[in-house]
Amino acid sequence: MATLIVSYPAAKGARFDRDYYLATHLPLARAAWSGFGLQSAEVLFPAAGPTPLVAMAILRFRAQADIDAxxxxxxxxxxxxxxxNFTDIAPTIFRADDE
Structure with missing residues (x-):
């Protein structure tokens, strides 16, 4: 299993459309990458209050080579x-060291 993490850092005044993200963007990513070993996609939204992130997606692939592909x-x-279309935040994309 290999994990790709996409996080959206919180910033004062930043725009993030949670509904669009869940209804449109996440299905788009699933459709684009399911043929390349994407096994699951989970989105986490922090609880109310000060937090360093607006959202985080955890994308699990069969292997690191699948993420590359x-x-x-x-x-x-x-x-x-x-x-x-859903945010003006530049996402941070990184891999977990889980292989």
Whole structure:
């Protein structure tokens, strides 16, 4: 199992459309990457109050090589291009060391 984490840092005045993210963006990512070993996608939203993040997505793939293949696939451009539709926050993308 390999994990790709996408986090959205909190910033005063930042825009993040949670409904769009869940209804449109997450299904777009699933569709783009399911053929490249994406096994699950989970989104966490912090509880109310001060927090360093607005949201975090945990994307689980079969292996690190699958993450490489997904990120270099043609569908990734569409996924990344959709970010501006729900937020003005630049996401932080990193891998967990779980292999």
């Amino acid at each position: 997904a990120l270099s696939s043609p569908g990734t451009a569409k996924v990344l291009g959709d970010v501006a």
